[in-house]
Ligand code: NDP
């Protein structure tokens with residue numbers, strides 16, 4: 001089957017799942033030169049196999065709200081590919097979750113995890129549960145019910161979930177508590193755990209830090225750095241928060257944040273006490289970003305995304321398809337020279353074309369945001385050896401891994417005739433590692 005035929009078959013077999021189609025198309029369209037050079041992949045039907053999840057689990061999650069009413073949500077875990085290690089990838093709790101979203105994320109995760117240099121396969125899960133406006137007790141009861149089914153499908157050498165949108169330290173705690181209650185085991189079955197019960201230092205920071213480390217590596221190829229750069233950041237959750245902190249540490253100035261309500265623009269930069277305020281607002285008060293504008297007297301743009309301001313660097317850190325073609329053009333006109341994706345698939349395909357036509361440094365999510373899952377791999381490693389590393393040791397591993405991902409993507413892009421194209425490079429390097437493992441292990 002040609003690449004176009006495989007894509008078409010995915011569309012027919014997975015109707016109504018545009019995000020999954022988009023992710024498959026983006027990866028497979030990069031692979032033409034690889035498939036031409038390696039007929040053994042076509043012979044072993046690697047493409048046809050890699051687009052089909054190894055296993056998909058969908059389950060009922062009933063829970064009781066604070067009024068005593070029973071609510072019912074849908075839970076799922078898609079175990080996509082375990083050729084190079086146990087399934088690994090986050091859980092997303094958001095009302096938009098349905099199999100098409102989880103498949104797109106699980107598919108991306110296969111190649112991202114391959115780039116981390118660590119032995120992790122790809123998977124993803126979640127629920128259409130909306131944590132917004134729920135009490136801690138409601139979130140706990142939901143997590144307990146979710147884990148009461150999920151526990152039988154995961155394991156430290158089988159599948160190790162973690163956080164994603166709507167799943168942070170609080171949810172991982174409740175999920176882990178229920179796993180222990182059911183199994184009587186202190187297994188390494190989740191990452192993103194708190195530091196006092198098996199978590200790793202730097203895991204909370206890792207995705208945001210890693211995205212900025214990757215940006216720094218891209219800038220280095222032009223003899224440039226983060227120092228003095230003005231940065232647009234979207235989102236105000238885990239990834240955005242620590243992207244801002246690391247950018248500040250490297251001498252840049254972050255001027256925007258957003259949430260699903262709108263964006264704030266603070267031309268003086270979000271640092272020091274203002275950054276502490278965002279951490280408290282989002283992680284403790286669970287408030288909205290417009291409250292920042294009210295507190296610091298800056299502008300709030302309701303219902304708008306933060307891409308219209310002058311800047312050198314852009315870091316989309318909220319969600320999929322949050323940069324459209326017009327916004328991408330606006331960024332190019334406003335001076336953006338580097339864009340790295342903290343979020344998964346935040347740029348629509350037409351936006352990516354705009355970046356590539358303009359020749360900016362563009363780091364796609366599966367390379368730029370791999371620091372989160374990489375540090376999850378470091379957390380598993382520490383759990384397995386029964387030790388914990390210092391912040392400095394773990395951060396040094398993270399930096400080394402991000403440098404390696406940049407190098408793998410650059411080398412693969414160059415080898416296959418697309419120098420400087422990190423989309424081609426990341427897709428090709430990630431794919432080859434998994435495809436070779438699948439070849440080695442026979443056709444199943
Ligand atoms: P959080 O839940 O901590 O934060 C998500 C942020 O994005 C919030 O500000 C949220 O606003 C905003 N957001 C979510 N959905 C939408 C939407 N549909 N429209 C507008 N804004 C939205 O999640 P994370 O920071 O963990 O995740 C952010 C992105 O990074 C996701 O794409 C995730 O897949 C990716 N990622 C996360 C990793 C991790 O380790 N956590 C690792 C690698 C990638 P609101 O509160 O209003 O919903």
Ligand code: 2IT
Pocket residue numbers: 088089090091109112160161162163164191344369370372373374376
């Ligand atoms: O998209 C991602 O890489 C994550 N949400 C992190 C997954 C993980 O297992 O740490």
